[in-house]
Amino acid sequence: MKTFKRILLFLLLGIGVLVYLNYPKLNMISGYAAKYMASSVLIGGHATKYVATTDLDMPLIDLASTEFDEKNKVAKASVYGLMERTTIDRQGLGTVLTNEKYPTDASYLQPNRNFKKVDKPYPYGHLPPKDTVFKEIDYDLLQKAVALPFSKPKLQKTRTLAILYKGHLIHEEYVDGFDKDTPILGWSMTKSVLATCFGILEKNGKIQSHWPAPIPEWQDDERSAITLNHLLRMQSGLEWSEDYTRISDVTKMLFLDPDMTQAQRVKKAVAKPGEKWNYSSGTTNLLSGILRQQFRSPQAYLDFLYARFIDKIGAHSMLIEADLEGNYVGSSYGWASTRDWGRIGQLYLDRGQWNGEELFKPEWVDYITRPTALSNGTYGAHFWLNAQGKYPDVPKDLFSMNGFQGQYVFIVPSKDLVVVRTGLAEYPDFDINGFLSTLVRAIN
Known part of the structure; x- marks a missing residue:
């Protein structure tokens, strides 16, 4: 006993x-x-x-x-x-x-949306896609490629797939419970959406990437040297821990902070700007706060994202969630259908042009795809790159929007391709190189 x-x-x-x-x-x-x-x-x-x-x-x-x-x-x-x-x-x-300081019935602003439909085939409008056959596509090999993401469902956990070639939808596929209209959480693909707003502002002469970050409390210390470019490239030199397995800067921000734009803002410098590359969701939400500073009212901030970008390209299923203070959580909380994620990829493949209108300058694409120092050629400005052949059998001009658990929008300019894949598993369970290399070989 x-x-x-x-x-x-x-x-x-x-x-x-x-x-x-x-x-x-x-x-x-x-x-x-x-x-x-x-x-x-x-x-x-x-x-x-x-x-x-x-x-x-x-x-x-x-x-x-x-x-x-x-x-x-x-x-x-x-x-x-x-x-x-x-x-x-x-x-x-x-x-x-919520938390105890924010009553569940508190008033709030909401963005104005324009859900006007365009009488053009997808992706440039809301009519059904054109059924087009391209002589340069090996359709047998294409079928082998599109079967790969679904070949081991319990391991790969692919949910949706859409492939656009030369602005035409040549394949899409959905598992049970998902279809062309189902909004899907993009996680960190949202970072690329938030960054695009800065490309639009730059095109309209509102900001320039080399400008110092407009943070008053940084102006009297070493952080005054941090520019918008440093933030867009994750090179601020500010302290940050992006660790989802423990209590860290990113988990505290996403699950505790009522104002997520502040988490990175208050961090001290641990390196000079440009001396260190450190992936940081806090940096993207800081940029969301800086974006808000460009407008005279919170309402104008909320409207801008949709009026000048999302609804402009007809991505009406997209919704960017906000924190308790009404800031877009640009790091993580963007939802859109697979087709609408594809529209964003097509906008970048078309270098900012959409139905005859320039949303951002072509040079913005050159900027976001220029490799950031110390990232081993894998990162540009809020977009991921294949510049150093991370995917060895895929063209090096590939760039992408990436999100947790294998959310991807791949853009391959040399092949006129946009590929959207969503799911619950990423590399190595989902073989990106094997899938994409087979796909690009199908286009001669």
Whole structure:
């Protein structure tokens, strides 16, 4: 009996230590579960059971118990009853985690949208895509290529695929529960969307990338040398930890901060601007705050993204979620259908031209695809690159929008290609090089 009591005591102590060490993480776990459940139901259009058994079935997150109140559009999650978090819906701004300082019925602004449809075939309009046959395409090899992302469904977890060639949709495919209209969370693909706003501002003479970052509290120390270019290239030299496996700068920002534009803003310099490349979601949300500073009112800020970019190209399914203070969470929370993610890729393939209008200068594409020092040729300005052959059998002019769990928009100018792939797995489970190399070989 004494031995049994000792064992039980050690077990209880062990459990106590585990709870003590991991208790702060519960806030992040329940926050992730509540936020993702709410957005997946209200924006993605999925059933709660489906979300719980697929998207939330991942290490640590699966510890959370999540419930969704359809009538009030509220999601709640906790871990064994601890650290309950609540997510509410705000029309036009998506869903947001609340805290005790922000009442669930607080008033808020929402962006004005223009959902006018254009009488042109997709991607330049909203009519069905043209059924076009290209003599330079090896369609047998194309079929082999498009089968690859779906060949091992339990491992690759591909959900949707769309391929555009010379502005024509030549293939699209969806697993059950998804179709051409289903909004999908792009995660960090949203960074490229936010950055595009700076290309539009630059085209209209509102900003220039070499300008100092307009942060008043930086002007009296070494951070005064940080430019917009440094921020767009993740070269600010500011302290930041992008680690999703623990409590870090990025997890605190996404699941605790009411104003996500501040997380990077208050960090100290650990290197001179340009001396270090450090991928930072905080930097993108800082840029969202800087974008907001360019407008006279919060309403003008909210409207700009859609009026001058998203709705302009007809990507009407897209929604960029905002934090509690009404700032677009440009680092992570952009939703759009597979076809609408494809429209953005096509805009970049067309170097800023859309139905006869120039949204940003062609030189902006040259800028965002110029390799950033110390990134090993993998990063430009909020876009990922293949400049040093990360994908060895794919053209080096490929650039892309990348997101967590394998969300991709690949743009391959030398092949006139835009490829959208979404899912729940990335490399090495999803072989990007094998898929893309087969695809590009199909185009002679």
